[in-house]
Amino acid sequence: MEQHEILIVGGGNAGISLAARLLRDGAHDVAVVESEPVHRYRPLLNYVGVGEATMGSLEKPAADVVPEGCTAIADRVVAVDVSGPRVLTAEGRRIQATTLVLCPGLEEDWDDTPGLVESQAAGWGGSTFVVESAPRVWPALRDLQQGRVVFTVPPEPAPCAATALKPLFMACDHWRRSGVLERIEVWLALPTATPLGIPRADELVEEALRSYGVNVIREARVVGLGDRTIRLATPGGERELDELSFAHVVPHYRAPGWIADSDLAGDTPGGLVDVDPLTLRHRRFPAIWSLGDVADVATRPSGGALRKQVDVLAHNLRAADDASMQHYDGYTVMPITLSRRRLMLVEVDREGRSQPSVPFPDLVRPRWSTWRVDRYVLPWVYFRRILRGKV
Known part of the structure; x- marks a missing residue:
């Protein structure tokens, strides 16, 4: 049976940026399970749909975004044994983990x-x-x-x-x-x-x-x-x-069936992973953690939310005890174009309170500059910084 210290299920934004952050922080045995051969910056799909971007601008081979030192496992998880914890893949591999992180996204x-x-x-x-x-x-x-x-x-x-x-x-x-x-x-x-x-x-x-x-x-x-x-x-x-x-x-x-139909979900809406929304640790299985769209963190999923969640989870995996853990406040962001070249950026916490990333200007007010950041700057930051664990 294969074994890894930290096993991450899902090679999207959450999984790759978390793996990169953990490796930069000194982790020595991190593996990511992902079956998709192509990695995509999904926020650009909306711009593809209105003629403002091409598919080529948001896609890279999955192998190109795996951080150095990370073990890439090209396979698909079909079941989790929570007592291990260990996963079973579509190809019949059984992979044991000391720490299991679930971020496969929604289906x-x-x-x-x-x-x-x-x-x-x-x-x-x-x-x-x-x-x-x-x-x-x-x-x-x-x-x-x-x-x-x-x-x-x-x-x-x-x-x-x-x-x-x-x-x-x-x-x-x-x-x-x-x-x-x-x-x-x-x-x-x-x-x-x-x-x-x-x-x-x-x-x-x-x-x-x-x-x-x-x-x-x-x-x-x-x-x-x-x-x-x-x-x-x-x-x-x-x-x-x-x-x-x-x-x-x-x-x-919906969450993948192997989550929604298992003890991982509990009574969560939509079959999401039943985590403590503050620490991102599973409520019943302490060796299992989750972040991203599939985690029940009581806030709207977004790429901006992931940056905060990665920061909290990377810290908490190293924390000596519960008292030294950081808490995720539910920060999320909603970028919405109100016209072809004007975008509003709505940043709030779990309670709906404003959480602006910069003190000024007012980013809720639709602006051309905010649209340009959303369309051109953030994709660059994503591939050059976020996926490398630098944000």
Whole structure:
């Protein structure tokens, strides 16, 4: 049986940046299990979906981002023995760990929305959240001259769900500049009563929605798609939008089955890993830790949240006792474009209190400079700094 001091399941942002940080801090035996051959900076997918980026700008071979000194295991975990802890992989490998860290991310739950796969295969549906679909979204939206379009925000848990507003606003800005917005009926389905649940940010988003003439259906969940038709469950009953020219429907998400259907999840919503949201340690299995989208940390998942979580978890894995552990305050960030070149950055803690990363300027106010950082600076920082454990 293989054995490692620290075994990380998941080679995305969370897993690679944590491995790099641990190695820089002096860890000697760190391994990462990841089956995907390509590593992606996923926030750029929204820009791919509106013609502002290419897939090549956000992808690198997975082997290229593995930090020096880290053991890369190209395989997929299918089960965890919490008493080990040890994992079983798809290729039948059993890997023992002294410390097990789970950060495989969430999976698209295609079965939860009947007709979603068929709508994307037919070409009238798509999502910037889906790797295979993102490049097809902009050609469908760019040349639209009239018709009815719907955008959805997925319910939690979801990877940075609020950024599903990005393609909506950038498409509306494009249609306005092209002189066709008045001929396009735009709908937005929100899973909650307000876009973000942060009063000041909601005020700006609602103002932008009104300026573009977007029709909003609140507290709505997608329950199915038919022939250019979408069905939504709302508190007032089911609603249907038909004769759609395009449907930007983000899939619902779930934790991998080997987590959701195991003792790792407990009674968490969405089958997430049942961790202490402050220390990121599993509530019942002290040798198991988790971070990222799959961890139940009582805040909205985001890449910015991961930077804070990596810092806390890297420290806590070295802590001598509970008293010396650091606490994660639930910091997260929601970057939302309100037009093609203006972006608002909403940074809050677990309680919804403002947690700006810089004292000025006011980053909630939409700015061109913030958009440029989101589009160009952060991808560079991600590949050159974050994945190397330097942030």
